[in-house]
Amino acid sequence: MELNVGIEGFRRGMSIKEVTVPEEMQHRIKTGLAYIDDALGQDKHGVHGCMPSSVIFFTGVPGGGKTTLMLQLADSIAGIHGSQSILFNTAEESLYQTKLMSDRLRLRHGFVAGQDRLVDDILSHADEVNAKVIVVDSLQTLWDDIAVKRGGTNSRTPTRVLQQLTDWAKSNYKVVVAIGQVAKNGQFKGDNTLKHIVDVHLHLDINQDEKSDIPIGVRMMEVQKNRFGCGGLTYFLKMCESGGGLREIAGMRTSV
Secondary structure, three states, X not given: OOOOOOOOOOOOOOOHHHOOOOHHHOOXXXXXXXXXXXXXXXXXXXXXXXXXXXXXXXXEOOOOOHHHHHHHHHHHHHHHHOHHHEEEEEOOOOHHHHHHHHHHOOOOXXXXXXXXXXXXXXXXXXXXXXXXXXXXXXXXHOEOHHHHHHOOOOOOHHHHHHHHHHHHHHHHOOEEEEEEOEOOXXXXXXXXXXXXXXXXXXXXXXXXXXXXOOOOOOEEEEEEEEOOOOOOEEEEEEEEOOOOEEEEOOOOOEEO
């Protein structure tokens, strides 16, 4: 993939020591969810969170709680950085359904919501409010200009959409979190090229093994890829009753 981003004044033979990293990339964007921040890694100041200019791919089994966790993430980021710091765009469900889910989760902070299907419209919305982070739910539901001209999407559409989202993130020092669909058998729906494009891949699973030491129904969030931190980490979460959302189970983090 060719990104529309580079180093101004680059010359052949340039030493890596001469490269100056922009100030915007030297400070992580803290989400406020401790296990998410820990999973994403830390900057030189010891602050954990999202790396600016990065794209995070978030997959999970059906019913695992992907949207629930991403709504909690949006709410937490809004609480730290302000309501317009994050755009939650839903093309998977209506805004009414998203609002009802937010109420059930008893989310405390307002964040910008959208329901655009065309990727250009999502990016325009993000630019209008100067969002630091975009969450798209989900990648496979989005269209680009080529899909519009053809009158429908195909297997390559998510890859093209993700490339646009990636160019935007890296050009503007922002973060994109793209939710990806997974079939009931746990297999990813889409071109595996997507996994190579992104910087971070988090996957949410549900334990259904009765012989396991882990209780049935516990969610397992695994860091399957991380260009800016450690991979192979697993965080264990439980779905709380009465709209409490997902919470980490203390003392159960593991690493490979």
